Amino acid sequence: MATAVHRLFWLVSVLVNVCSGGELLHNGDLESLDSWVCYKVHCEITTDHHCGHHSLKASQRSSDGSGPGQSFNATQGWLYMVTAWVKLLNDVPGKLGQPLSLMADYTFTDGHRHYDGVVDYPLAQKADGWIQLQAAFKAPNRAIKAAHMTIRGPDAAVDFLLDCASITNIWHGSGWRASADKVIHDVRQSDVNIHVTTQGKLDKSNVQIQVLQKKKSFPIGTVVNAWHYDDQKQSRYRSFIHDHFNWAVHESTMKWKHIEPFEGRYHFELPLRVLGALKKNGLKVRGHNLIWSTNVAVQDWVKHLSGDHLRNAVEHHITQTMNQTRGKLEHWDVNNENLQGQWYQERLNDFNFELxxxxxxxxxxxxxxxxxxxxxxxxxxxxTGAYVAQAERLKKANVGLYGLGVQCHFYNEEAPDPDLIKIRLDMLAKTGLPVWVTEFNIVAADENKRAEFVETAMRAFYGHPVVEGILLWGFWDQSHSRGPHAALVKGDNLEMTAAGHRFLDLWENQWMTDETRVLSKSGSQFTVRGFHGDYEVHVRYQGKDLGNLKQTFTLGETSHTVNINVHV
Incomplete structure (x- = not known):
């Protein structure tokens, strides 16, 4: 995990490099109603506030879509940061909480309109007090005539306060690459200090010192289809996984719906067999997932449970599954996609069941x-903001939360925006928790475009110090949930695509260390900046490897010194 110093450096660099183009909202501190539009909602100024001395109170709303808003100047394709603080004044009996959202309404110069949900916060309660809605977003890549941002979401019967609203431009340029490269240099690498002494009349121009990285310590992994992996005919699939990755995660067979599709009928054999084979071949494995909170992911027999029967079933499943996997897995995704769905909390009428x-x-x-x-x-x-709030709740409850998994499934033909990736990771970094990119894939029909997209995203991920590991969600066209246009390899022989070549060039060439120095040129003391991992140092004289002088070591966050005495 990146050190606190590295993270501090990154946050400082963000303040320097993310430049605001000025405030785009008027009267954002809500000291009056000036510039705010209150359509089908009653607005008034109140002395309860989060900043300044007043806030706006919204009441008598006609629907969940009505709320105060304001127009702002938006430019085609520009990046923006929006923030607003909202406080619910009442709850609705029988409901766990209320959704909050910021909705952007764009009118284009051709007359068409487009609505874009910029912020979603799924479960807000009166007891939460002031809640921050925040997001970095990109305006549509079309000529914009007008733009309007509205605060909306709760039931019409819910009144709320609004304060400290802001929309600002975010600096968007080519500087991301330099910033990412600096982090890669400072955080992902350390110095290897080589000290060489010689005996006798050796010709130093014939002495070569090779610093060779054999394994990468940074976790790079993939999702694994257990059925394909277990199929004896799929040796190429298994070999690709073993040769190019050091981490893995089961795609489906660790999920409750697959382990116990019918009550009391368990299917542990296949996932445990594959787990054992992966570990035997040197890979570490994530567990995915213990429960999944979206409605479609809950099996039918569980949906018929309620109250203590449901609580007991959840506890039995987690206990039994962890008994089967204890000591074999490095991670567990505990409550998957709990922002997208709250099935268990709603069924039990218990907001805190997330803990x-x-x-x-x-x-x-x-x-x-x-x-x-x-x-x-x-x-x-x-x-992003709701995830930060959820993480803070779990941290405060001290329930054992270690890190934040972020699924990164980019839309079809969508070019990853490295500035947005960086800003959103900055927001997560404020929790103090490490981040893993757990489900990364890119879709583009053109292989070369796909390769560019893959490289951009990978550099943005690897070039941020809060990221501890990256896992692909698929690499083979015959075993990919998003089809052949997301693949790194294709066909029965797993032939490399352009995206596959680019991916492996990054991880096995550009971000691995293999340097050879000639002693007559380097001097007897020199430093190699190396990527973290396992190393061998080889000494050659007149082209012959001096095997007795070979050394091995592991390079971590601190520098490592190698002393070599060359004699023949």
Whole structure:
């Protein structure tokens, strides 16, 4: 995990490089109603406030879509940061909470309109007090005539306060690459200090010192289709995984719906067999997932449970699954996509049930690292702020949360925006928790475009210090949830695509270390800047490898010194 110093450096660099083009909202501190539009909602000024001395109170709303708003100047394709603080004044009986959102309404110069949900916050309550809605977003890449931002979401019967609203331009340029490269140099690499002494009359021009990295310590992994992996005919699939990755995650077979599709009928054999084979071949494995909170992911027999029967079923499943995998997995995604759905909380009418699976998992195995895992966080940013709030709740409850998993499934033919990726990761970094890119894939029909997209995203991920690991969600066209246009390799022989070549060039060439120095030119003391991982140092004289002088070591966050005495 990146050190606190590295993270501090990054946050300082963000303040320097993310430049505001000025405030685009008028009267954002809500000291009056000037410039605010209140259509089908009653607005008034109140003394309850988050900043300044007043805030806007919204009441008598006609629907969940009505709320105060304001027009702002938006430019085609520009990046913006929006923030607003909202406080609910009442709850609705029988509902766990209320959704909050910021909705942008664009009118284009050709007369067409487009609505874009910029911020989603799924479950707000009166007891939360002031809630920050925040997101980095990109205006549509069309000529814009007018833009309007509205605060909306709660039931019409819910009144709320609004304060401290802001929309600012975000600096958007080519500087991201230099910033990412600096982080890669400072955080992903350390110095290897070589000290060489010689005996006898050696010709130093014939002495070569090679610093060769054999393994990368940074986690780079892939999702694994257990059925393909277990198929003896799929040796090329297995070999590609073993040769190019050091981490893996089961695609489906670790999920409750697959382990126990019918009550009491368990299917542990295949996932455990594949897990054992992956570990035997040197890969570390993530567990995905203990429960999944969206309605479509809950199996029918569980949907018929309620109350203590449901609570007991969840506890039994987590306990039994962790008993089967204890000591074999590095991570568990505990409550998958809990921002997208809250099936268990709603069924039990218990908002705080989001804490229970973590408590059960941590009790059963305090050594495995426990994660949240969700989307619309980094590749798209509607829920980045809500994810931060959820993480802070779990941290405060001390339930064993280790890190944040971010799914990064970019839209079809969507070029990843490295500036938005960086800004959203900055927001997550404020939690103090490490981030794993758990489900990364790119879709583009053109292989070369796909290669460019893959490289941009990978550099943005690897070039941010809060990111501890990256896992692909598929690489082979015959085993990819998003089809052949997302593949790195294709066909029965797993032939490399342009995107596959680009991916491997980054991870196995550009971001690996292999340097050879000639002693007559380098001097007896020199430094190699190396990527973290396992190394060998070889000494050659007159082209012959001096095997007795070979040394091995692991390079981590601190520098390493190698002393060599060359004699023949």
């Amino acid at each position: 229970t699976p973590f408590r059960i998992a941590h009790h059963n195995d305090p050594h495995v690292k426990l994660f949240l895992n969700d989307y619309n966080i980094v590749a798209h940013g509607k829920m």
